[in-house]
Amino acid sequence: MFLLQATNSSTTVIFIGTIGMLVLTIGLVVFIVMHQRKVQRFQQKLQKMEIEQQKMMLNASIKMQEEERQRLAADLHDDAGPLLATARLYLNENLVNQDKVNQLQSIFQARQIIDDTIQLIRNISHDLMPPTLKNFGLESAINDLFQKISGSGTVNASQRFHDYKDRLKPEKELLVFRIVQELINNILKHSNSSFIHLTQNVHSDKFYLRIHHDGRGIVQSDFEKLNKSNIGLGLKNIGSRIRLLQGEILFEKDISQTYYKVTIEVPKDDPYSS
């Protein structure tokens, strides 16, 4: 109706121009929607890749387990085996035929070797499961770990637990401890920082840990990128442990741009128990 009334040039310009602008806007929106469909297809591809990545992670974890077993086997075979064999040599059948001095010397040597073996097995066992963590909990285990780091003199490591009266379940504590261990290892290996500080707190059924350090670090986008790439096995393990805990992890730079922060959130209640 309006078009029919468009008798002069200005109204024609208005109509053509307005229609043109609306076509431009609609075109833009259509283009965006089409592009988004393309993005969705890409997302599906990405999902497939994610499944592949999960497979890769599973393989990596199996590989790690195998490596751990091999290391254990090697430790037992190369260290404990020869020690026990040597002890056996000292305690052979000829021992009864030897004179008393030699007998005592052999027994003493064998005892020392057995002591060494006990120490060796204890070390292997501690590597598998820190006794402090098992007996005294996460706070003490982290304290031990940080004391060892500070003892080296190169990095000042400190920790503060604000509220840890109610301990997490042992299996959860172990997972959290492994994540902290991996993060600390990464900081020591790659960040070149002079201090590490860990803080713990709880808030509405959530357990929080935050690690600050003043070295080179990564932010969330780097973590996600590394998690999807073939490198960064340690970070993948952190990711899978966090998923297992049904928690969240956030890598970020402090507002002051001086520190890097890693925040871990873990539900206090066992997610599997409900």
Next chain:
Amino acid sequence: MELSPQTEKPLSFNLVLYTTYLLPVICFLIFGKRQFKTSIVLLLVYSIVFYLLLTFFEDLRDWINQFESLKGLYSNFYTFLEYNFFTSFIFINIASKKVRTAIIYLSIAFVVFQATYFLTSKFKSLDSVGIGVETILLFGYVIYFFYEQFKKPTNITIYNHACFWVCVGILIYLGGSFFFYIMADHMTKSEIAQYWNLTYIGEIIKNILFSYSIFLYARQNNQNGLNKKILPNLDMV
């Protein structure tokens, strides 16, 4: 919504138009997790404030237009406010620091241009040139915003982004009235009155899209990540 003295709208049209002005706030109150009583009070306050402002600005316009030298001040001020409102919204949603700085400089240039144009040229029926520049600048910002969203590696599709619908609303609103405003100075008063109502169609669409974006925003706000949560004290001190 530029208030036009020339237009005579039917009551039903007015009803639709003014309802769409309330739509964004209704969406905000419904989806914003509030108690029913608070929502009603907020809606009443918003409606009263909106009505009072509308009346005030209409009276203000009529009062300003009495003075020959001030004619056009209201129109220019309206364009200035509208530009700043839309630009601020896009500004806070753009990540690039360079573009943000460019927006600041362009906005300063726009305000200087508007003031100079107002002081040096004779006002006819609308500040066509100011509106034209405003539209072009905002189109540029919106297109850049879309471009930035394209580049972002995110799982959320752009049309699930609340800002997207605000930007589409801005495009339709400005695009729909751009040529009319540009040509307004070359039209007779009766022609302006005849076509003025067309600009409200874009306005109604804009209000509906703004409401939808508020709905999306409220829905997304309920799905927060770790970085948006309230965390306990985890500082070093």
